Amino acid sequence: MPWEPIKLNSGYDIPSIGFGTWKTGKGQGPVDQIKQAMNNGFNHIDTAQNYGNEIETGIALKESGLPRSDVFVTTKYSRVNNLDVPTSIKNSVNNLGVSYVDLYLIHSPRWVAPDIPTCWAQMEKVQEDGLAKSIGISNFSVQDMELLMASAKVKPAVNQILLHPYVYQRQKPILEYAAKNGIVIEAYSALIPITKLPGGPLDKPLNEIAAKFGATPEQVLMAWTKAKGAVVVTGSSKEMRLRSYLAAGDIALSPEDIAVIDAAGALGRGEMNVKTILRRVVVWLL
Numbered sequence: 001m002p003w004e005p006i007k008l009n010s011g012y013d014i015p016s017i018g019f020g021t022w023k024t025g026k027g028q029g030p031v032d033q034i035k036q037a038m039n040n041g042f043n044h045i046d047t048a049q050n051y052g053n054e055i056e057t058g059i060a061l062k063e064s065g066l067p068r069s070d071v072f073v074t075t076k077y078s079r080v081n082n083l084d085v086p087t088s089i090k091n092s093v094n095n096l097g098v099s100y101v102d103l104y105l106i107h108s109p110r111w112v113a114p115d116i117p118t119c120w121a122q123m124e125k126v127q128e129d130g131l132a133k134s135i136g137i138s139n140f141s142v143q144d145m146e147l148l149m150a151s152a153k154v155k156p157a158v159n160q161i162l163l164h165p166y167v168y169q170r171q172k173p174i175l176e177y178a179a180k181n182g183i184v185i186e187a188y189s190a191l192i193p194i195t196k197l198p199g200g201p202l203d204k205p206l207n208e209i210a211a212k213f214g215a216t217p218e219q220v221l222m223a224w225t226k227a228k229g230a231v232v233v234t235g236s237s238k239e240m241r242l243r244s245y246l247a248a249g250d251i252a253l254s255p256e257d258i259a260v261i262d263a264a265g266a267l268g269r270g271e272m273n274v275k276t277i278l279r280r281v282v283v284w285l286l
């Protein structure tokens, strides 16, 4: 299936679709869900210190029976318990039962300490020490990236951000800055227009384009995200959905399809929603 790997500026390849463990919980649930994803063809697992399921992720990796080199493992520094980067990465690789992660991200600029340049220097040391093949960032704005780049010896390999058509216009400067600097974008929560914000201007074009391809609207959102050059980080507890996500790699949207989705996304839904809620609160208060 043409979810082709993407070359990172570190020289390593990243599989262009990944399974995220954020919503899998703790205990046996994540072990089963991660193994289900791997059994269905996912070879890229995205976890984080603050998802609290690195140990379960490690169990699933081991029980999958796949050689370590066949799976791309990402985790993130989330400053849990105020721990620093050197301590956190050691805990993370121990929890995961691996000697290195493929990608280590600063989860958010909100969680750096004491500041972005110092935290990034610690990330560079993680890579130098061989605990991460590639290092990157998540939820960084253009301003955050500029600050990081001013003192960086190693450029971030990726910036993992919220990306779907309703936020595309807002996030576009980040995509443009990343493209100019050889930073790959990873998109999370690409399905929000369907899962959290149905009933907006995207519904009609997504349904029409889906019908044209004999696909689902989720698959069209995945194909749109792929067309923007981003790695998709997604998830599902359901085998059918996992298969449909992987099959979405075969959908080649036309420039017209993409333009229609961009235009509907630009009409907004999230903002409209917040405004609508605020308006309702004001009306209710009066």
Ligand SMILES: NC(=O)c1ccc[n+]([C@@H]2O[C@H](COP(=O)([O-])OP(=O)(O)OC[C@H]3O[C@@H](n4cnc5c(N)ncnc54)[C@H](OP(=O)(O)O)[C@@H]3O)[C@@H](O)[C@H]2O)c1
Pocket: 019, 020, 021, 022, 023, 046, 047, 107, 138, 139, 160, 161, 188, 189, 190, 191, 192, 194, 195, 218, 233, 234, 235, 236, 237, 238, 241
């Ligand atoms: N770096 C960050 O700050 C950050 C933030 C958020 C997420 N992430 C990463 O991205 C991963 C994915 O995030 P996400 O879950 O928000 O991604 P997503 O791809 O937008 O959503 C996946 C979820 O959508 C549900 N879903 C799919 N199709 C649906 C439909 N037709 N109707 C209703 N629900 C549907 C699935 O539920 P079912 O289980 O029912 O199929 C699944 O829980 C996370 O696990 C995490 O690794 C990172």
